[in-house]
Amino acid sequence: xxxxxxxxxxxxxxxxxxxxxxxxxxxxxxxxxxxxxxxxxxxxxxxxxxxxxxxxxxxxxxxxxxxxxxxxxxxxxxxxxxxxxxxxxxxxxxxxxxxxxxxxxxxxxxxxxxxxxxxxxxxxxxxxxxxxxxxxxxxxxxxxxxxxxxxxxxxxxxxxxxxxxxxxxxxxxxxxxxxxxxxxxxxxxxxxxxxxxxxxxxxxxxxxxxxxxxxxxxxxxxxxxxxxxxxxxxxxxxxxxxxxxxxxxxxxxxxxxxxxxxxxxxxxxxxxxxxxxxxxxxxxxxxxxxxxxxxxxxxxxxxxxxxxxxxxxxxxxxxxxxxxxxxxxxxxxxxxxxxxxxxxxxxxxxxxxxxxxxxxxxxxxxxxxxxxxxxxxxxxxxxxxxxxxxxxxxxxxxxxxxxxxxxxxxxxxxxxxxxxxxxxxxxxxxxxxxxxxxxxxxxxxxxxxxxxxxxxxxxxxxxxxxxxxxxxxxxxxxxxxxxxxxxxxxxxxxxxxxxxxxxxxxxxxxxxxxxxxxxxxxxxxxxxxxxxxxxxxxxxxxxxxxxxxxxxxxxxxxxxxxxxxxxxxxxxxxxxxxxxxxxxxxx
Numbered sequence: 001x002x003x004x005x006x007x008x009x010x011x012x013x014x015x016x017x018x019x020x021x022x023x024x025x026x027x028x029x030x031x032x033x034x035x036x037x038x039x040x041x042x043x044x045x046x047x048x049x050x051x052x053x054x055x056x057x058x059x060x061x062x063x064x065x066x067x068x069x070x071x072x073x074x075x076x077x078x079x080x081x082x083x084x085x086x087x088x089x090x091x092x093x094x095x096x097x098x099x100x101x102x103x104x105x106x107x108x109x110x111x112x113x114x115x116x117x118x119x120x121x122x123x124x125x126x127x128x129x130x131x132x133x134x135x136x137x138x139x140x141x142x143x144x145x146x147x148x149x150x151x152x153x154x155x156x157x158x159x160x161x162x163x164x165x166x167x168x169x170x171x172x173x174x175x176x177x178x179x180x181x182x183x184x185x186x187x188x189x190x191x192x193x194x195x196x197x198x199x200x201x202x203x204x205x206x207x208x209x210x211x212x213x214x215x216x217x218x219x220x221x222x223x224x225x226x227x228x229x230x231x232x233x234x235x236x237x238x239x240x241x242x243x244x245x246x247x248x249x250x251x252x253x254x255x256x257x258x259x260x261x262x263x264x265x266x267x268x269x270x271x272x273x274x275x276x277x278x279x280x281x282x283x284x285x286x287x288x289x290x291x292x293x294x295x296x297x298x299x300x301x302x303x304x305x306x307x308x309x310x311x312x313x314x315x316x317x318x319x320x321x322x323x324x325x326x327x328x329x330x331x332x333x334x335x336x337x338x339x340x341x342x343x344x345x346x347x348x349x350x351x352x353x354x355x356x357x358x359x360x361x362x363x364x365x366x367x368x369x370x371x372x373x374x375x376x377x378x379x380x381x382x383x384x385x386x387x388x389x390x391x392x393x394x395x396x397x398x399x400x401x402x403x404x405x406x407x408x409x410x411x412x413x414x415x416x417x418x419x420x421x422x423x424x425x426x427x428x429x430x431x432x433x434x435x436x437x438x439x440x441x442x443x444x445x446x447x448x449x450x451x452x453x454x455x456x457x458x459x460x461x462x463x464x465x466x467x468x469x470x471x472x473x474x475x476x477x478x479x480x481x482x483x484x485x486x487x488x489x490x491x492x493x494x495x496x497x498x499x500x501x502x503x504x505x506x507x508x509x510x511x512x513x514x515x516x517x518x519x520x521x522x523x524x525x526x527x528x529x530x531x532x533x534x535x536x537x538x539x540x541x542x543x544x545x546x547x548x549x550x551x552x553x554x555x556x557x558x559x560x561x562x563x564x565x566x567x568x569x570x571x572x573x574x575x576x577x578x579x580x581x582x583x584x585x586x587x
Contacts, residue, residue: 076166077204079188080232082181082195084241085274085453090181091195093167093188097150099141103132105160113156120153121145143186144168169195173241175283176248179299180239180275180451183286192297194237194451196399204232236453238274243267246560247277251534254553255281258539264300265553266434267561268531270522272454273438273447276530276561278431302394302401305427306516306535309501309546310364310485312423314440314472317361319384320372321468328358328471334367341415346370361475364485364500366422373421374414381417382409387463388436388446390428396449404428423501430518434533437520440476440497441528444469473497477525480551486519489551491559493569495525498554500546505538514538519550523558526570532557 082091099121106114107129118128121142131139143166145153150163169184171177182193189203190196207229247265255263267277284296298304320326337351348366352359360368373381386392391406405427412420419425428436431449438446445460476497480489486500498521504511517536522528534550534557543549 076188077206077229078231079167079169079184079204080202080234082202082235082237084237084239084244086240087236088241090173090177090237090239090241091169091171094170096144096146096166096168097163098143098166099145099150099153100162100164101132101139101141102137102160102162103134103139106158107132108160109156109158113158117153117156117158117161120149120156169286171286173244174285174287176245176279177239177241178283178286179280179301180237180244180278181286183289192399193299194235194398197397197451198235202232202235205230238269238272238276238450238453239278240276240564242564243557243561244277244279246564247532247557248279250553250556251279251281254534254536254549257541258536258543258549259541260536260549261538261540262295262300262304263534263536264304264430265532265534265557266301266431267557268434268438268449270438270441270528270531272457273435273449274454275431275449275451277557299400300535300537301430302398303429304537305402305404305429306518306537307424307426307503307506308428308433308518309423309503309516310366311433311499311501311518311520311546312421312426313361313364313369314476314499315384315388315436316369316373316381316421317357317475318439318464318468318472319376319380320357321471322464323376323380325375326357326372328356328475330357331355332357332360332365332368332371334360334365334371337367339367339370339418341370341374341418342413344415346415346418358471358475358478361472361499362478362481362484364479369422370418373417378409378412378417381421382406382412384463385420385426388439389432390426390436394429394432394449396451398451401431402429404432423503430533430535433518433520434531437498437522437531437533439463440469440472441522441531442469473525473528476521480521485545486521486547486551486554488547489519489521489554489558491523491555491562493571494523494558494562494567495571496521496523496555496558497525497528498522498551500551502544502546515544517544517546517549519546519554521554521558523562524567524570529565529567530558530561532561 079093081089083089114128115125118125121128123142128141131141153161154163167188169188171181171183180193182195183191184195185191190199195202207227247267251263251265254260263281265277265279266275268274269276278301280298280300282296284292321328331354333354334348335351335353338345338347346366352363352365355363355365355368357372360372385406391404393403394401416425435446435449442460443466444464445462447458447460476499477495478484480486480496480498486498489496489498498519501518501520503516505514505516506512507514515538517539518534520531520533522531532554534553536549536553539549
C-alpha cells in the first residue's frame with residue numbers, strides 16, 4: 001500500500017514569507033503618505049483645539065462652568081423708614097425670609113414631610129405640589145415668611161429647600177394712616193400713597209455677591225461681593241400723628257352716626273401749606289390686605305370729586321368785591337327767594353328778602369350769589385376758579401390726585417354761570433377745596449401744598465387783595481357763628497370762620513335725593529393757623545345739611561388740633577350757645 005504524499009508547505013518548496021507571491025502585492029506610495037498626512041493633521045487639529053480651549057477660549061469656558069454652579073445672589077437694601085413730622089415711625093421694614101425650592105429634590109422627601117411643609121407654609125398640600133410640579137429648576141414657595149416659621153421649616157430637613165433674606169413692610173398705625181402712607185407689594189415696592197410717591201428715595205439700591213452652589217442649592221464657596229447695597233433714605237412727612245388720629249376718629253364717629261356711605265377730612269397748615277392730617281373712610285389695614293375692595297383703597301380726599309355747593313360762594317363774592325362792583329354793605333334783593341333765568345328757576349332754602357353782601361354769605365343765599373355772578377364776565381369767574389386751583393391738575397406729587405372739572409367759560413350759559421357761582425355744575429376734590437381757602441386765611445395769597453415736612457415757608461402767589469381777603473374772613477366768621485348756617489362749627493376759646501356746603505349728587509346725568517355734606521373753615525380768625533375741610537358722602541340718618549353733618553366734625557378736629565399745636569385762644573367765649581332757630585345750609 002502506497003503512502004499518500006505529504007503536503008508541501010511554502011517552506012518545503014523552498015520559498016520564504018518575505019518573498020511570498022501573496023505578500024508581494026505592489027501598493028502605490030501615495031496611499032501611505034496620505035494616511036500619514038491624515039493622522040498628522042488629526043493630531044495637529046487636536047493640539048490646536050487644546051490651545052484654543054486652554055488659551056483663547058478660557059474666559060468663555062469659565063463662564064459656561066460658572067453658569068452651572070455660580071450664582072449671583074441679590075443683597076436687598078433696607079427700605080427707608082417713614083416718620084411723621086415729630087419722628088414717630090409710620091412705616092418700617094422687618095427682616096423676613098423667602099422660602100424657595102428645587103422641585104425635583106423636594107418631591108423626593110417623604111409624604112408626611114411634604115404635608116407638614118404645606119401646613120407651615122399655610123397652604124394646602126395640593127397647592128404645594130402644584131408649585132413643585134414644575135419644569136423649572138427653582139421656584140418660590142412663599143414670600144415674606146416670619147423667621148420663627150422659617151426655623152420650623154428648616155428643622156424638617158427637606159432636601160432642596162432654601163431661604164433668601166428679604167424685608168416686609170410694617171405699619172404701626174395701621175388703618176389710621178393708611179391713605180397717607182400707602183403700602184408696598186411683596187417686592188417691597190411702593191404701590192400707593194407716599195410709599196409710591198417717594199419710591200426712588202425710599203427704595204435704595206440693591207447689592208449683589210457671587211457664590212458657588214452645589215446641585216442641591218447649597219453655597220459651597222463665596223466668590224466675593226460684586227456691589228454693596230445702599231439703604232433707602234428715611235422720609236419725614238408733614239403729617240402730625242396726634243392731629244391725624246383726632247381727624248380719623250372724629251370722621252369715623254360722624255360716618256357711623258349719620259350712616260353715611262363714606263367720608264373724608266384734611267387739615268392744612270396755613271403758614272407752610274403742609275398737610276397735617278388726611279383721613280378717609282372706608283379705610284383698610286395695610287398690614288393685612290387679604291380682603292380689600294376698591295372703596296377701601298380710594299383716597300377720597302384726592303381722587304373723588306363732588307359738587308361743592310355753597311362752599312363756592314365766597315369766591316364769587318370775593319371777585320365782586322375785587323372788581324369794585326359791590327361792598328360788604330351793598331344791599332341785594334333776594335325776595336321772593338327764587339330767581340328765574342331763561343326756563344330754569346333757582347331758589348333759596350329759606351326766603352330772606354333784602355340782604356347785604358355780607359349777609360348773602362352769612363345766610364348762604366343762592367339768589368343773592370347768582371345775582372352777583374351775572375353782573376360779571378364769565379371769563380373773570382373762570383380765571384378766579386382756575387387761579388385757586390379748581391379744574392387744574394394738582395402738582396404736589398401725590399399719586400392719584402385729580403383735576404376736577406371746570407368747563408371753558410366760552411361755553412357757559414347764563415343759568416350755568418349762576419349755578420356755578422354757588423357750587424353746582426363744577427366738580428372739585430376735597431384737597432382742592434381746602435387749599436382754595438388759603439386766600440381767605442392768608443390775606444389774599446396762596447401757597448403750594450406739601451406732604452413732606454418743610455424747613456422754610458414757601459413764597460405766596462397773590463390772588464386777591466388783602467382788603468378783600470379780610471372782608472371775606474369777617475363774612476365767613478359770621479357764617480360759622482350763631483346767626484349763620486354753621487353754628488355747630490364753633491370752638492370754645494377760638495374764633496372760627498368757614499362755609500357749609502350741601503349738594504345733590506348726580507346719577508345718570510340727573511340730580512337724585514342723595515347728598516354730599518361739606519364744610520371748609522379755618523381758625524383762629526385773628527391769626528389763622530389751620531384749614532380743615534370735611535366731606536360726608538350720602539348721610540342717611542335724617543340729616544344731610546353741611547351745618548348739621550360736617551360742621552361738628554370741623555369743630556371737634558379744630559378744638560383738639562389747635563391745642564395740640566399750642567395755638568393760644570383768641571376768644572373769651574368758652575360756652576357755645578346755638579340758637580334753636582339757627583338756619584340750616586342751602587343747597
